[in-house]
Amino acid sequence: MSAESPNPNPAPEPTASEHAAVRLEKLHKIEALGIDPWGGRFDGHQPIGTIRELEALPFDDTKPDANPKVIAAGRIVQRRDQGKLFFLDIWDHTGRVQVMLGQKQIGDLGWQLANLLDLGDLIGVEGAFGKTRRGELSIRATKLTILSKSLEPHPTVHFGMEDIEYRLRHRYLDLVHSPDTLTRAKQRVKIIRTMRNYLDGLDFMEVETPTLHAIAGGAAARPFETHHNALDIPLFLRIALELHLKRLLVGGMEKVYEIGRVFRNEGISHKHNPEFTMMELYQAYGDYRSMMDLTEGLIVACVDAIGGGRVRPWADKTVDYSPPFQRARYADLVKEHAGCDMHDPAAVIEAAKKFHLPTAGKEHDVIVNSLFEHCVEDKLVGPVFVHDYPAAICPLTKRQRGDARMAERFELYVHGMELANAYTELNDPLTQEETFKRQLVGMKDEDSMAKMDHDFIRAQRHGMPPAGGLGIGIDRLVMLLTNTQTIRDVILFPLLRPE
RNA sequence: GGAGGCGUAGCUCAGUCGGUAGAGCAACGGACUUUUAAUCCGUUGGUCCUGGGUUCGAGUCCCAGCGCCUCCA
Numbered sequence: 001m002s003a004e005s006p007n008p009n010p011a012p013e014p015t016a017s018e019h020a021a022v023r024l025e026k027l028h029k030i031e032a033l034g035i036d037p038w039g040g041r042f043d044g045h046q047p048i049g050t051i052r053e054l055e056a057l058p059f060d061d062t063k064p065d066a067n068p069k070v071i072a073a074g075r076i077v078q079r080r081d082q083g084k085l086f087f088l089d090i091w092d093h094t095g096r097v098q099v100m101l102g103q104k105q106i107g108d109l110g111w112q113l114a115n116l117l118d119l120g121d122l123i124g125v126e127g128a129f130g131k132t133r134r135g136e137l138s139i140r141a142t143k144l145t146i147l148s149k150s151l152e153p154h155p156t157v158h159f160g161m162e163d164i165e166y167r168l169r170h171r172y173l174d175l176v177h178s179p180d181t182l183t184r185a186k187q188r189v190k191i192i193r194t195m196r197n198y199l200d201g202l203d204f205m206e207v208e209t210p211t212l213h214a215i216a217g218g219a220a221a222r223p224f225e226t227h228h229n230a231l232d233i234p235l236f237l238r239i240a241l242e243l244h245l246k247r248l249l250v251g252g253m254e255k256v257y258e259i260g261r262v263f264r265n266e267g268i269s270h271k272h273n274p275e276f277t278m279m280e281l282y283q284a285y286g287d288y289r290s291m292m293d294l295t296e297g298l299i300v301a302c303v304d305a306i307g308g309g310r311v312r313p314w315a316d317k318t319v320d321y322s323p324p325f326q327r328a329r330y331a332d333l334v335k336e337h338a339g340c341d342m343h344d345p346a347a348v349i350e351a352a353k354k355f356h357l358p359t360a361g362k363e364h365d366v367i368v369n370s371l372f373e374h375c376v377e378d379k380l381v382g383p384v385f386v387h388d389y390p391a392a393i394c395p396l397t398k399r400q401r402g403d404a405r406m407a408e409r410f411e412l413y414v415h416g417m418e419l420a421n422a423y424t425e426l427n428d429p430l431t432q433e434e435t436f437k438r439q440l441v442g443m444k445d446e447d448s449m450a451k452m453d454h455d456f457i458r459a460q461r462h463g464m465p466p467a468g469g470l471g472i473g474i475d476r477l478v479m480l481l482t483n484t485q486t487i488r489d490v491i492l493f494p495l496l497r498p499e
Numbered sequence: 500g501g502a503g504g505c506g507u508a509g510c511u512c513a514g515u516c517g518g519u520a521g522a523g524c525a526a527c528g529g530a531c532u533u534u535u536a537a538u539c540c541g542u543u544g545g546u547c548c549u550g551g552g553u554u555c556g557a558g559u560c561c562c563a564g565c566g567c568c569u570c571c572a
Contacts, residue, residue, distance in 0.1 A: 018544060019509050019526060078535080085532035102532060119525075132533045152509080156524050158536050159511035165567045166510085267500090270569085497566065 019153040026116045027149050033112055039147035042124045045071040049094030051129060051139070058131055067128035070139055072097060073147060075176060076121050078157050086114055087138075089157075090123065093175075093182060098138040099125050110144045120150030169499070171492055181489065187306050188478045188490060192259060194305035195279060195474075198298050204255040204281060209244035211237060211261070217451045218242030218396070221264040224274075237263035241280040242396065242469070246425065247459045249282050249467055257281035259474065270486040271417070273494050277474040282425065286468030287398075288408045291422035292385055295412060295470055296323050299383070299419075299477070306481055313483045319383065319414055326384040331406075333386060334368065338375040342368045342390065343405065365392035380413035395435035397423040398466075414480055422470040429460035 030037040051070050074090030074097070081087075084103040089096055101114045105127075117123065124145040132138050155177055161167050167174040167181075174181045196206065214233070216223035218240030226235050241258045248256045259279045266272060283290065303310055303321045310321045331342050338355070340347040345364055348371065352359045357370050368390050380386070387410035391399050394407035408424035426432050436452045478490040488494040 017509060017526095022526065080534050080537050081531085082534050082537075083531035085534080087534045087537085089535080098535070100533075104532080132535090134533065134535075136533085136535065138533085153525065155510045156536090159524055162511060163506090163567085165506090168567085499566080 017153070020151055023118055023149065023151045023153075026118065027151065030113065030116050030146065030149065033109060035109075035113060035146060037146055037149040039122070039124075039145065042073055042145060042147055045073040045124060047094040048072055048074055048090070048092045048097045052095055052097060052137060054129055067130040067140075069126065070129045071124065071126045072099070072139055073122065073124040076117060076119055076123060077154075077176070079117070079119060088117070088123075090125070091176060098132075098136050099123075099127075100132070100138050100140045101125075101144060102140070105140060105142055106144050110141075113144055113146060117146070118150060118153075119156070120152070120154035122147040122150075165496075168488060168494060168496055184478070184482050184484060184490060185492060187482050188474075190305055191302045191478055191481060192474060194302050195259070195298060195472075198301045199255075199257050199281060202255065202294075204257045204283075205253055207245070207248060207253070207256055207258055208260065209238075209241060209248075209258055211263075213238045215451055215453045215455075217453050217456070219262075219264075222266060224263050224265045239264050240471075241278055242471070243453060243456045245280055245282050246464060246467075246469070247456065249284055249425075250459050250462055250464045254284035254465070255281070268495065270488070271476070273475065273487050273491055275495070276487070276491070278471055279474055280469065280471045282467050282469045284465035284467045287424040287466070288387070288410055288422055288468055291468040291470045292327075292387075292410060294468075295385075295420050295422060295472070296325055298472070299412075302477065303481060312481065314415055314480060315483070315485055317381075317415065319381075319480065321383060325412070326382065328384055328386055330372065330386050330388050330390070333376045333380075334372055336376075337379055338371040340371070342371075363392055365390035369393050377413065378416045380416055382412070382414040383419070384413050385410045386413055392438075394423065395438070396426055396432075398426045398428075399431075417476055417480065418473070419476055419480065420470060420472045422468065425464075425467040425469045427460065427464040427466050429457050429464075432460055433457050 027037050051072055054068055054070070072090065072092075074092040076088050077091045077096065078089040079086065086101040088099045088101060090099055101110075103111045106114065124147050125139055125141040126143040127139045127141040129137070129139055155161055155173060157177070161174055161177045167178065171181075175185070176182075200206070212226070212228070212235045213223075214235060216236035216239045218238075219242070221239040223236035223239050226237065227233070228235050239262055241260060241262065245256055245258060257279060258281075259277065261275050262278050263275045264272075265274065268274065281294075283294070286294075300310070300321060300323055303312065312319050312321065334340065334342045338351045340351040342348060348364065348367055349359050351371055352367050355371065355374050357367070357374060359367050362370075376386075388400070389397070389407045389409040389411075391397070391405055391407040394409050397407040397409045400406045400408055410420075410422055411418050412420035412422075426435070433452075436457070475487050475490050478484070479487060482490065484490050
C-alpha cells in the first residue's frame, strides 16, 4: 500500500475499558503462574454434543473413577461460584455442558488458574462425566487447561445480542450467543452441499471461472471496478458467471456448473448485498423446459435436506415446495394483474399510465416488464415458474421458434422473490452480436443486460451447442428455506460501512 | 435517492414538564464444595453517537452530520 493511500478501513481501537484492563491483569497473573494463557494443541477432546449423548450416571464420591472420563474444550459462557467449588458452563458449536471445578479436585495450580477465568475464556477440561445432585449433566474436572484468554468482556447469557448492528459487527459473538445464527450458517452449508451432491449425481462438472473480468457481462448490473498494475488495465469484478460457463460449453463440457461469488455495485437492502453467491449451470442439448424439471428436483432436494417438511414457514405465511411447482405464462399474468394484452403497444402504454409508470423513451418490452414488476411480482406466492418472457429484455436467450417476440425463459418466484432464472441459451453468434449492439443503443451500461463482448462472440462462432442454463441465488434460497427475512442473516459478514 | 424510527455503563434497557446520570446482569472486594438467570454483604463503572445552537441550566428542545433499522422509489 502506498503512502498516499492510507488504509481507509482502520480497525476500531481496542476497548480501553476497565473490563479489558482487569482481564489484561489476569492474563499477566496467569503468565506469572508459568501457564501460557494462549494454550496450544489440545488432543483428545470430543464435541460437547457427543459428550452429552453419553449415558448419564450419578456421581459416586467414593468411587470417582467409576464414571466415564471425558475431555472437552469450549468457551466459558456462564459461571456460578460456590466457595471452593465453581460451576462453569462451557459452550462449543455442538452444545453446552456444565463443568465442576473443585479446589480439591484440580490441585493447587489448577485452582489458582480457575480463579483467574472469565466469561469468554476458552478452556479444556478432563474429568468424570455424570450428574450432580440436582441432576445436571456435568464434567467433574480433574484437569484444567486454559486454551485462550478473552481480553474483551462478552455479552452475558441472558441479556445479549439484541442490537442488530452490534450482532453484525461482532458476528463471532452472535454465533456464540444467538443459536439461530449458528443454525442458519449450518443450514446454508447443508443446502450448498446438497446442491453439489445433486448436480454431481447428474454428472455435472463443477468448475471455477475468473472473478476478474475485462468486460463484466451476463447480467444487468453496475460492476465494481479495479485495476491490474502489471498489465495496466482496468478490470471488473464479475456480475455473473454466465459467459465463461458458456465458453466451456463450446469446449465440450456438456454439463457444467459453478457456485461462486458475484459482485454488483448497487444499493444494499434486506434483499441485496453487494456480494452474493450464485449457482449457475449449463446443460448442452437441453432447453428451458429441461431446466424447469432440474430446478424443481434441485430445490426439493434442498428442502428435504434441511428437514422440517416441504410446507415451510415464511414470515407469517407458508410455502409449499411439494412438486410439481405451478407454472404460469408471463403474458397471462400481465393480462390478469395489469389488465392488458402485452402485445398491444397502445394497451400497454395505457396500463403503464394507469399505474403511474414512466413510458417516455422506453422500449415496448421494457414497459411491459415494469408493468410485470409493479403489478405481478408481489402477487406471486409460488413456488411458480413464470415462463415465456418478452424477448427484448432477454439478450442472451433463444427466441421462441414460432414467435420471435418471446424468449424461452422462466423465472421461479416465491413470495415475490426471484429464486431462479433460466433459459434456452442463445447459441447463434450472429443474433447474439445483434442483441449486444441493440442493448447498447441509448442504454446506460448498468441498465443493460448485455455488453459487447467480442471474445465471447468469437467463442460462440466456433460452435456452441444448444443448451439450457439456470441460475439460482443461493442467498435467497437459504433465506426462503430457513425463514430468514433479511439477507444479512444468511451471509455471515454482510457489507457494513466501516466504523 | 425520499420519508420515518433508533443511538444512554461491557450487555439489555429505563430516564416524567428542560433541573444532581439510573436499574438488572457483567466487573471488582468479601462469605459459601452440588450450583444452574445461585444466594447474601459491599464497591466501581458514563465522550448520554458527533458538532453546533437555544437556555441560568440540555440525555431531554432546535439545526447539521455519522451509523444502524424499517418502508417507499
